[in-house]
Amino acid sequence: xxxxxxxxxxxxKRVLANTIYEDPPIPxxxxxxxxxxxLNRNLxxxxxxxxxxxxxxxxxxxxxxxVRTALEEGVAGDFIETGVWRGGSCIFMRAVLKAYGxxxxxxxxxxxxxxxxxxxxxxxxxxxxxxxxxxxALIAVDIATVRRNFERYGLLDEQVKFLPGWFRDTLPTAxxxxxxxxxxxxxxxxxTMDTLVHLYPRLSPGGFxxxxxYHIPVCAxxxxxxxxxxxxxxxxxxxxxxxxxxxKDK
Numbered sequence: 001x002x003x004x005x006x007x008x009x010x011x012x013k014r015v016l017a018n019t020i021y022e023d024p025p026i027p028x029x030x031x032x033x034x035x036x037x038x039l040n041r042n043l044x045x046x047x048x049x050x051x052x053x054x055x056x057x058x059x060x061x062x063x064x065x066x067v068r069t070a071l072e073e074g075v076a077g078d079f080i081e082t083g084v085w086r087g088g089s090c091i092f093m094r095a096v097l098k099a100y101g102x103x104x105x106x107x108x109x110x111x112x113x114x115x116x117x118x119x120x121x122x123x124x125x126x127x128x129x130x131x132x133x134x135x136x137a138l139i140a141v142d143i144a145t146v147r148r149n150f151e152r153y154g155l156l157d158e159q160v161k162f163l164p165g166w167f168r169d170t171l172p173t174a175x176x177x178x179x180x181x182x183x184x185x186x187x188x189x190x191x192t193m194d195t196l197v198h199l200y201p202r203l204s205p206g207g208f209x210x211x212x213x214y215h216i217p218v219c220a221x222x223x224x225x226x227x228x229x230x231x232x233x234x235x236x237x238x239x240x241x242x243x244x245x246x247x248k249d250k
Contacts, residue, residue: 005099012095013060016088018051052149053088058240066208067096070180075206077178080108082195083186087146094155110163115140124189126218132187167191171198179203185212192222206250214244
């Protein structure tokens with residue numbers, strides 16, 4: 001039987017992904033559908049015009065699993081996403097904390113809030129070739145908009161911390177002591193590497209690393225390069241054919 005917490009979090013996922021009002025996607029080269037498609041939305045392969053997240057229901061389920069497991073097993077630390085778009089994943093993490101009555105942990109919202117860094121200045125050739133900054137008109141969401149989105153759910157408070165700026169500038173000195181869940185959604189080799197280099201050492205034993213863009217070759221390359229360099233061998237588990245995650249050994 002579902003509990004009140006289960007029902008609240010299930011509804012939050014449906015609202016964040018907007019499977020209720022079924023907003024049409026913004027046409028994109030990788031998601032050309034003009035109408036709402038339930039399967040695409042569940043898999044997070046469309047680009048919603050209104051919804052506050054584009055990761056789909058299965059990756060939201062994964063966030064719920066990781067955050068709830070960390071809370072129930074007492075894994076120390078806060079929760080962070082690097083690359084937040086409209087803020088939906090972070091809003092959901094804050095919702096889980098509220099549902100559990102947790103008041104001593106924070107959700108960190110890390111983003112440039114101006115889109116992807118200029119591709120021409122990237123050191124990694126794959127990042128230059130990907131040219132993700134060409135989509136900044138749709139990717140870039142300013143910090144005021146993300147804050148308003150938190151407010152719409154009644155979830156903007158002192159437990160929500162913003163880290164605006166490029167990851168290479170903000171993450172080395174970010175005032176984050178310990179993490180229970182580290183979620184990466186930044187597409188690029190350099191952004192992925194910056195996040196793992198500076199934040200993984202703060203991940204508690206038993207904590208989770210979620211790689212939203214594992215299906216993007218340059219992102220997966222960064223993950224494997226970093227894991228090899230650091231000797232990280234915990235198995236990577238598939239989420240939905242796009243995202244992946246692993247759990248740090250206890």
